[in-house]
Amino acid sequence: MTAVPRHRLDGPDGAPVVVLGPSLGTSMDLWLPQLPALTRAWRTLRYELPGHGGAPAPGGPFTVEDLAEGVVALLDALGVERAAYAGVSLGGAVGTALALRAPERVASLVLCCTSPRFGDPGPWRERAALVRREGVGPVADGAAGRWFTPSFTGAEPYVAMLRATGAEGYAGCCDALAAFDATARLAEIRAPVLVVAGAQDGPTPPRGHADRLAAGIPGARLTVVEGAGHLANAERPAEVTEAITAHLDRTWRGTRR
Numbered sequence: 185m186t187a188v189p190r191h192r193l194d195g196p197d198g199a200p201v202v203v204l205g206p207s208l209g210t211s212m213d214l215w216l217p218q219l220p221a222l223t224r225a226w227r228t229l230r231y232e233l234p235g236h237g238g239a240p241a242p243g244g245p246f247t248v249e250d251l252a253e254g255v256v257a258l259l260d261a262l263g264v265e266r267a268a269y270a271g272v273s274l275g276g277a278v279g280t281a282l283a284l285r286a287p288e289r290v291a292s293l294v295l296c297c298t299s300p301r302f303g304d305p306g307p308w309r310e311r312a313a314l315v316r317r318e319g320v321g322p323v324a325d326g327a328a329g330r331w332f333t334p335s336f337t338g339a340e341p342y343v344a345m346l347r348a349t350g351a352e353g354y355a356g357c358c359d360a361l362a363a364f365d366a367t368a369r370l371a372e373i374r375a376p377v378l379v380v381a382g383a384q385d386g387p388t389p390p391r392g393h394a395d396r397l398a399a400g401i402p403g404a405r406l407t408v409v410e411g412a413g414h415l416a417n418a419e420r421p422a423e424v425t426e427a428i429t430a431h432l433d434r435t436w437r438g439t440r441r
């Protein structure tokens with residue numbers, strides 16, 4: 185039986201649910217900049233990746249599709265039939281896998297700073313091996329540079345999330361990213377999709393990642409946020425919040441507007 189991930193609900197009882205997926209090396213608190221706006225109209229359901237945010241890591245390997253199965257188990261456990269889903273990076277990949285695995289559960293989808301395929305598997309396998317050998321320290325040291333533009337001054341709380349992540353959970357997520365490739369199945373996605381990209385995103389630049397999602401998913405819209413790196417929702421919270429709430433308003437109406 186699939187384990188239910190560690191999670192937290194916020195917002196008004198009975199409001200339409202929006203599941204929020206974090207990125208590699210961050211916790212559910214990645215979504216704090218969006219929470220005040222989202223919880224005005226929606227019930228947010230944030231979850232933790234394995235080994236992240238104090239969550240346990242499973243004993244063996246897992247895939248992005250397994251993480252999507254965990255979200256299905258979470259919705260089942262809470263009696264939520266249908267929800268919107270927004271995810272950043274790995275969290276976005278989980279949303280893509282969820283929309284393919286359980287289309288009837290996904291009312292609306294926001295894919296932030298993510299990709300149908302995160303490049304060659306080799307570097308992810310190497311990163312997993314490094315973290316299993318030396319812990320998350322070496323990858324945390326370079327995180328601010330991977331995640332944000334050089335002028336961003338608020339990186340510290342996000343890097344602290346990575347420093348607090350368990351090595352095995354982080355490495356398992358790297359292996360899952362190495363194996364993930366949804367490219368050939370994007371045309372099957374039926375949910376209304378917004379793709380959000382950071383114009384200066386290094387790990388998943390708009391070109392080759394967001395543009396492939398937007399071109400491959402029927403009817404998907406693409407918003408590119410200027411002055412944002414990989415964690416665009418943290419670096420440009422107002423712009424990303426506005427893009428997400430406008431999309432949800434169109435596709436998964438909240439209750440308290």
Ligand SMILES: O=C(O)CC1=CCC(=O)O1
Binds near residue numbers: 209273361
């Ligand atoms: O930390 C990184 O390398 C950036 C990243 C890629 C996938 C993800 O979730 O974060």
